Amino acid sequence: xxRQVTFTLPxxxxxxxxxxxxxxxxxxxxxxxxxxxxxxxxxxxGLTLNENADPSVRRDFETFMNDLVPExxxxxxxxxxxxxxxPAHLKSSLIGASVSVPITEHRLNLGTxxxxxxxxxxxxxxxxxxxxxxxxxx
Amino acid sequence: xxRQVTFTLPxxxxxxxxxxxxxxxxxxxxxxxxxxxxxxxxxxxGLTLNENADPSVRRDFETFMNDLVPExxxxxxxxxxxxxxxPAHLKSSLIGASVSVPITEHRLNLGTxxxxxxxxxxxxxxxxxxxxxxxxxx
Amino acid sequence: xxRQVTFTLPxxxxxxxxxxxxxxxxxxxxxxxxxxxxxxxxxxxGLTLNENADPSVRRDFETFMNDLVPExxxxxxxxxxxxxxxPAHLKSSLIGASVSVPITEHRLNLGTxxxxxxxxxxxxxxxxxxxxxxxxxx
Numbered sequence: 207x208x209r210q211v212t213f214t215l216p217x218x219x220x221x222x223x224x225x226x227x228x229x230x231x232x233x234x235x236x237x238x239x240x241x242x243x244x245x246x247x248x249x250x251x252g253l254t255l256n257e258n259a260d261p262s263v264r265r266d267f268e269t270f271m272n273d274l275v276p277e278x279x280x281x282x283x284x285x286x287x288x289x290x291x292x293p294a295h296l297k298s299s300l301i302g303a304s305v306s307v308p309i310t311e312h313r314l315n316l317g318t319x320x321x322x323x324x325x326x327x328x329x330x331x332x333x334x335x336x337x338x339x340x341x342x343x344x
Numbered sequence: 345x346x347r348q349v350t351f352t353l354p355x356x357x358x359x360x361x362x363x364x365x366x367x368x369x370x371x372x373x374x375x376x377x378x379x380x381x382x383x384x385x386x387x388x389x390g391l392t393l394n395e396n397a398d399p400s401v402r403r404d405f406e407t408f409m410n411d412l413v414p415e416x417x418x419x420x421x422x423x424x425x426x427x428x429x430x431p432a433h434l435k436s437s438l439i440g441a442s443v444s445v446p447i448t449e450h451r452l453n454l455g456t457x458x459x460x461x462x463x464x465x466x467x468x469x470x471x472x473x474x475x476x477x478x479x480x481x482x
Numbered sequence: 483x484x485r486q487v488t489f490t491l492p493x494x495x496x497x498x499x500x501x502x503x504x505x506x507x508x509x510x511x512x513x514x515x516x517x518x519x520x521x522x523x524x525x526x527x528g529l530t531l532n533e534n535a536d537p538s539v540r541r542d543f544e545t546f547m548n549d550l551v552p553e554x555x556x557x558x559x560x561x562x563x564x565x566x567x568x569p570a571h572l573k574s575s576l577i578g579a580s581v582s583v584p585i586t587e588h589r590l591n592l593g594t595x596x597x598x599x600x601x602x603x604x605x606x607x608x609x610x611x612x613x614x615x616x617x618x619x620x
Contacts, residue, residue, distance in 0.1 A: 345619075346515050346516055346517075346617070346618065346619050347515075348515055348584065348586060350586075381517060381582060381584065383582070383583065383584050383591070384593075385591070385592065385593030385594075385596060386593050386595070386596070387531065387532045387533045387593070387595050387596055412550075413546070417546065419542075419545045419546070419549070420542050420545070420546070421538045421541055421542055421545075422536060422538040422539050422541070422542045430539070430542050433532055433533055433539055433542075433543075434542075434543065434546055434547075436531075436532060437530040437531070437532050437543070437577055437599075438576055438577070440530075440578065441531050441581075441596070442581075442582055444582065473593065475584040475586070475591050477515075477516070477517050477584045479516075479517065479617060
């Protein structure tokens with residue numbers, strides 16, 4: 207059994223945002239066993255799993271990743287679309303455009319501390335489209 | 345329905361290369377709904393999704409990733425296979441060896457600007473083998 | 483056909499560890515064709531694929547990743563859980579919490595040099611839980 211749901215995330219500011227509940231509300235009933243893939247249709251945003259409790263983790267993600275891939279990198283050639291564009295592309299491939307999570311007994315089988323992050327790498331990224339694909343059986 | 349296709353990529357020079365069309369030509373008819381996984385059977389190359397239009401993005405990937413994981417890193421111990429070998433292994437795990445893309449209405453459901461990159465991290469990587477697994481239903 | 487196996491990895495010291503054999507022993511008979519997903523239920527450890535022969539590769543991973551995401555990063559705010567905690571979260575998202583490997587003729591279709599790494603990013607990470615999901619057909 208394969209099912210797809212496409213949805214749009216609201217516009218988030220640049221940074222890392224917990225979207226686990228938002229995603230779950232859009233998926234409907236999950237199969238007994240399977241896998242959920244979330245896929246973001248963009249090259250300047252990403253999806254990842256990380257700590258779901260303390261907002262300071264998401265702040266440190268933003269600080270560190272900005273230092274790792276700086277906007278003023280003197281050797282970048284692709285600069286016409288704004289100083290945050292090329293860093294956003296690089297972060298997107300370092301973090302990844304999709305996450306896959308096992309489904310067990312009709313629930314996402316995340317660890318206690320795992321949540322789903324939207325990683326918004328641009329200052330004005332706007333709405334982001336996500337394709338959720340559920341492969342499962344009852 | 346699960347189907348696999350194995351193919352070899354031509355030898356690319358070190359850098360980031362758009363292979364979306366090449367891959368699609370090898371897959372045959374896609375199911376109505378599902379997921380395509382592309383898996384590269386190597387530890388010094390990678391696959392990722394990123395901007396499919398402006399070649400300067402791929403050039404900046406090459407520049408930045410070489411600076412991030414430099415060949416002359418003084419603390420590397422694994423140096424016998426060439427100065428580009430250990431950086432290639434690290435980049436492969438940072439970028440990843442596989443990408444998964446949703447299939448919708450018999451097409452890859454990529455965003456407008458998303459393309460599939462082969463990331464060739466070695467100067468003489470040679471041909472690279474890819475296993476494509478299609479899980480879908482009509 | 484979808485099957486899940488959950489298992490616990492023994493406590494490994496901080497670093498990169500080859501777990502291919504350990505994992506295979508827990509999976510039972512694999513289907514003829516399909517995909518194995520391994521998912522680690524933690525935010526301070528990761529899973530990746532890389533070189534399966536020379537232990538110096540895993541040592542260089544540890545050296546390089548510690549330099550890339552240092553413990554004494556002065557701009558980290560999330561420091562209460564130990565100096566290795568925030569770096570562990572960041573490494574987990576850079577490397578990833580899951581790997582997916584094609585299954586062909588009842589075997590993992592890894593390349594000759596590919597092995598599965600547990601990436602233990604904490605000094606006292608303890609046991610780590612992994613959910614293996616096998617999607618396949620005979």
